[in-house]
Amino acid sequence: MVEFRYRTDEVTEQPSVTLDAFLDQSNATAVRLEPDDDARALIPFLDRLTLIEVAFPKFRDGRGYSAARILREAGYQGELRAQGDVLVDQIAYMRRCGFDSFAPEASLNPEAVARALANYDHAYQGAADSVVPIWKLRHG
Amino acid sequence: MYKYDNYDQAMVDARVAEFRDQINRRIAGEMTEDQFKPLRLMNGLYLQLHAYMLRVAIPYGTLDSRQMRMLAHIARKYDRDYGHFTTRQNIQYNWIKLEDCADILEELATVEMHAIQTSGNCIRNISSDQYAGAAADEVTDPRPWAELLRQWSTFHPEFSYLPRKFKIAVIASSEDRAAMRLHDIGLELVRQDGELGARVFVGGGMGRTPMIAPEINPFVKADDLLSYLEACLRVYNRYGRRDNMYKARIKILIHEIGADEYRRQVAEEFAHVKTLGIDPPLAELERISAFFAPPAYDAANVEPDRNDLDFALWLDQNVKPHKQAGYAIVNISLKPIGGIPGDATSKQIDIMADLAEKYSFDELRVTHAQNIVLPYVAKRDLYAVWQALRDAELADANLDLISDIIACPGLDYCSLANARSIPVAQKIATRFADMDRQRDLGELKLKISGCINACGHHHAGHIGILGVDKKGVENYQLTFGGSGAEDVSIGKIIGPGFDEDGVVDAVEKATEVYKALRQGDERFVDTYRRVGLEPFKEAIYG
Numbered sequence: 001m002v003e004f005r006y007r008t009d010e011v012t013e014q015p016s017v018t019l020d021a022f023l024d025q026s027n028a029t030a031v032r033l034e035p036d037d038d039a040r041a042l043i044p045f046l047d048r049l050t051l052i053e054v055a056f057p058k059f060r061d062g063r064g065y066s067a068a069r070i071l072r073e074a075g076y077q078g079e080l081r082a083q084g085d086v087l088v089d090q091i092a093y094m095r096r097c098g099f100d101s102f103a104p105e106a107s108l109n110p111e112a113v114a115r116a117l118a119n120y121d122h123a124y125q126g127a128a129d130s131v132v133p134i135w136k137l138r139h140g
Numbered sequence: 141m142y143k144y145d146n147y148d149q150a151m152v153d154a155r156v157a158e159f160r161d162q163i164n165r166r167i168a169g170e171m172t173e174d175q176f177k178p179l180r181l182m183n184g185l186y187l188q189l190h191a192y193m194l195r196v197a198i199p200y201g202t203l204d205s206r207q208m209r210m211l212a213h214i215a216r217k218y219d220r221d222y223g224h225f226t227t228r229q230n231i232q233y234n235w236i237k238l239e240d241c242a243d244i245l246e247e248l249a250t251v252e253m254h255a256i257q258t259s260g261n262c263i264r265n266i267s268s269d270q271y272a273g274a275a276a277d278e279v280t281d282p283r284p285w286a287e288l289l290r291q292w293s294t295f296h297p298e299f300s301y302l303p304r305k306f307k308i309a310v311i312a313s314s315e316d317r318a319a320m321r322l323h324d325i326g327l328e329l330v331r332q333d334g335e336l337g338a339r340v341f342v343g344g345g346m347g348r349t350p351m352i353a354p355e356i357n358p359f360v361k362a363d364d365l366l367s368y369l370e371a372c373l374r375v376y377n378r379y380g381r382r383d384n385m386y387k388a389r390i391k392i393l394i395h396e397i398g399a400d401e402y403r404r405q406v407a408e409e410f411a412h413v414k415t416l417g418i419d420p421p422l423a424e425l426e427r428i429s430a431f432f433a434p435p436a437y438d439a440a441n442v443e444p445d446r447n448d449l450d451f452a453l454w455l456d457q458n459v460k461p462h463k464q465a466g467y468a469i470v471n472i473s474l475k476p477i478g479g480i481p482g483d484a485t486s487k488q489i490d491i492m493a494d495l496a497e498k499y500s501f502d503e504l505r506v507t508h509a510q511n512i513v514l515p516y517v518a519k520r521d522l523y524a525v526w527q528a529l530r531d532a533e534l535a536d537a538n539l540d541l542i543s544d545i546i547a548c549p550g551l552d553y554c555s556l557a558n559a560r561s562i563p564v565a566q567k568i569a570t571r572f573a574d575m576d577r578q579r580d581l582g583e584l585k586l587k588i589s590g591c592i593n594a595c596g597h598h599h600a601g602h603i604g605i606l607g608v609d610k611k612g613v614e615n616y617q618l619t620f621g622g623s624g625a626e627d628v629s630i631g632k633i634i635g636p637g638f639d640e641d642g643v644v645d646a647v648e649k650a651t652e653v654y655k656a657l658r659q660g661d662e663r664f665v666d667t668y669r670r671v672g673l674e675p676f677k678e679a680i681y682g
Contacts, residue, residue: 029334035382037252060178060261068379069298074418081460087171088415088586089179096297110163119158122147124291127298134147134291135420 002056004091004113005101012051034081044075053101056084065097072098072128088112092119098128123128141503142431144252151294152249155256159183165418166679167239182300183240184258189555191542194236195258195551196248200310201229201506202266203253204611207230208493208504210251212486218244222633223489225474225482227546227597228257228307229267229506234553255409262300263373267309269317270507273432274515276463279331282312283427285338285365288420292366304388305381306373307345310338319508319600319624322346323351324390325372330359337361342372342402343394346594350630351391356398356406364410371409371415375402386607435501439466439518451526453575454537459522470500470514470525471507473536473544477573478566481547482510489533499525508624509546509585509598511539541578542586542651543569550590550607551614559607559614560640564588567644572651581651584664585623600624602665604631605643605652616643620650620676621668633671635681649679 002011016030019037022045028078030051033039046113054064054107072110079101084093087105094102102108126133144152180186193271196211202590203211211231217221218240226232236244248254258265266286273281280306289308291301299306309320312329320326326341337359344353360368379397396400434515446452460469472492474482484492492512496504499521502513507513517525531534538544545568548554550561560579565588572578587601591608598604604619615637622631638646652666653676658667668676 015320030569060301061382062261062303063300063378063382065298065301066374069374073412083444088165090301093295093297109170112161112170115161116158119161120154120295121150123297124151124294125332126416133418133420135424137147139423140144140420 002081002101002103003108004110005099006095009079012079014051016051016053033067035061035063037067039070040074041114043074044070046074046078049076050078051081052076052078053103054085055079056075056082056086059085059087059090065093068094068097068099069128088116092116096123096127096129096131141202142428143652147292149249149252152252152254152256155183155254156242156245156249156255159245162531163238163242163443170469178301180589181244182260182262183241184255185236185238187555188553189551191231191234192236192238192241192555193234193553194241194255195226195230195480196253196255197258197265198253198506200232200266200272200283201270201508202272202503203504203506204495207253208489208496210253212489213495214244215489216245216486222483222485224480225484225506225510225512226468227508227548227595228265228525229270229508230265231506233266235522235550245352248598253666256294259305261302261304262307263296263302263306263308264548266293266324267318268308269313270505270513271317271460271469271515272312272505273434274462274464274467274469275313276461277313277315278463279312280336280431281331281429282310282329283432284330285327285362286310287428288366288425289369291370293294293464299377302373302377303382304385304390306390310456314626316492316624316626316628317437317507319597319628321628322350322597322600322624323590325369326353329402332359336587336646337362338365339587340368340473341374341656343366343391343399345389345391346597346599347389348386348592348594349389349392350594350599351395352628352630353391356392356399356403362420364414367414367416368406368410370418371406371413374409374413375405379405381605382462400599418679429585434464435463437467437516439520439593441466442520444519444522446563448523450530450535450537451523453579454535455522457537457541457579458465458539461548462516467636468517468519468522470512470517470522470603471539472529472534473538474511474534475538475544475569476533476536477569479569480562481545481565484512488532488534491528493533495525509544511544518659537575538578540583540585542572542581542584543578544585545569546585546587546601548589548596550588550596554590556593558592558609559590559616561590561596561607564640565618567640568647571644571648581654582661582663584651586647587622597624598622599630600628601631603647608637610637614640617639618643618650618680619645620673621665623665627665632673635677646680650676
């Protein structure tokens with residue numbers, strides 16, 4: 001279930017299909033990436049996708065962070081959802097990598113999530129969000 | 141030295157608040173220990189055999205007297221009055237209470253220090269040459285580059301859940317004092333056509349599968365470096381093995397796909413990443429470099445009086461030439477005979493801070509060999525510095541000799557260890573306590589690990605000792621011929637292992653063989669490389 005969503009458009013109703021199924025057919029507009037899947041396989045189709053769901057079967061498996069950045073760097077504008085073993089203290093990094101909705105397996109305390117997201121005013125490095133890196137603030 | 145601006149300070153302050161919140165949620169039961177573990181590890185907090193251990197970052201091993209005094213204060217107030225300097229140029233405290241951690245971090249933040257990313261599967265503290273800024277042979281000072289990397293890697297959103305830990309070292313001399321090629325990424329700063337850049341080595345490491353990092357790129361320009369490193373890390377984050385934690389380091393990926401294929405993938409990723417505009421302008425490196433401008437040298441070039449024999453011996457062993465005439469680099473040994481390698485009491489830490497303030501332009505360094513350096517001492521002050529060190533039992537003249545042992549904490553502290561390291565180090569140092577004998581043996585780097593994870597760098601020891609558990613009994617394997625320096629090599633196991641006293645005897649026999657066979661000014665490792673293992677084996681097992 002989507003517990004946190006940082007977009008204003010309508011939630012996609014279509015269920016997401018696997019990457020293999022998507023590449024085989026299809027006119028699906030929602031796709032689900034497992035950690036082993038190559039996010040770059042979706043790049044030719046980003047225009048017609050409205051939802052990409054990235055699975056986190058274990059929170060320690062950080063491949064989905066790179067998948068998210070690759071998709072945003074390729075210009076993907078649709079919903080990018082982190083699903084699975086998603087924890088409070090991962091959400092800020094996931095936001096920076098371009099995720100804008102979250103479907104954690106175990107429900108999260110919204111106040112703790114809000115605190116985690118508000119904790120840092122700045123960041124040292126550029127990423128997939130609109131945060132201006134500190135070096136750029138220093139040099140204008 | 142680098143000084144925080146408001147942005148840097150806000151980052152560490154926010155980290156303290158965040159970690160306090162995380163600890164509170166853990167104590168309130170909102171997180172399981174499994175969920176808390178990676179968070180506390182990314183703050184350097186381990187659960188060891190007897191207590192929590194807190195590892196505090198000393199970025200590229202550089203600190204000032206105010207920071208050094210804070211380390212003493214923490215040892216005094218929150219621990220048992222001592223700290224342990226580590227092979228990654230950090231300090232760790234072995235007897236910390238979980239409920240004190242946020243307060244400790246808050247105190248550290250008042251002196252621009254933290255414990256960020258001193259553990260966990262993320263980019264760890266950046267290490268460097270302890271003689272940076274003072275070494276006669278450096279192309280440039282590597283510390284501004286290390287600071288640039290510190291900032292880039294801090295709270296990196298994409299690379300905080302890597303397959304495994306990730307260690308980066310930066311040097312700028314052909315002499316390698318930082319075991320650069322035994323890091324996940326080793327950078328050697330070089331000049332090409334007048335321009336500074338980095339020679340990039342990837343995929344080195346020790347642990348259970350030691351490997352020497354191959355060169356992946358002979359020259360990456362300064363303003364491409366962060367993009368290039370992002371590309372290196374992204375390929376690893378995506379394709380590094382996650383099915384087996386013992387095969388998860390980048391060295392295994394590169395070993396499996398080959399350096400050429402890894403290089404190709406990085407080049408492809410770099411071509412893309414470079415378009416994203418994530419590289420700071422050179423002005424940022426220049427801003428940082430300004431903090432590392434040479435100090436206001438003013439001493440005349442006078443040679444110290446060598447009449448005091450003990451002082452002269454210390455000068456010859458522990459004091460190194462400086463790039464500036466009239467100055468010298470002082471190494472403070474934390475390896476007293478019979479002591480615990482790398483340990484210092486609060487009082488000793490304070491004394492070293494005082495000496496740095498008075499005699500070394502307020503700077504100290506921590507070395508990967510677990511010693512301390514005063515990098516800018518005027519030669520006229522050397523005798524006064526030595527006297528103060530002697531009075532604090534810090535004047536052991538054994539730098540790079542057989543008793544200057546690197547040892548991990550071993551089974552006395554560590555929950556991963558199979559065998560004790562510290563008592564073996566103490567016994568070897570005691571066996572060779574006679575300093576004339578040590579000096580006669582010359583440079584002999586002896587390194588001890590209490591388990592296969594190799595935190596004591598045994599693979600890189602001229603003589604390495606690896607403690608293993610053999611059917612419930614501690615057993616010690618010997619390796620010969622390793623090196624972490626520019627002649628980098630991995631030591632080879634010489635034969636069956638020994639018990640604790642047996643390994644001390646075997647080391648002694650090896651030194652006798654060396655003395656009998658050495659030619660000219662050969663070091664132990666040179667003789668071993670020339671004659672091979674056989675004569676040593678015969679003497680030890682024959």
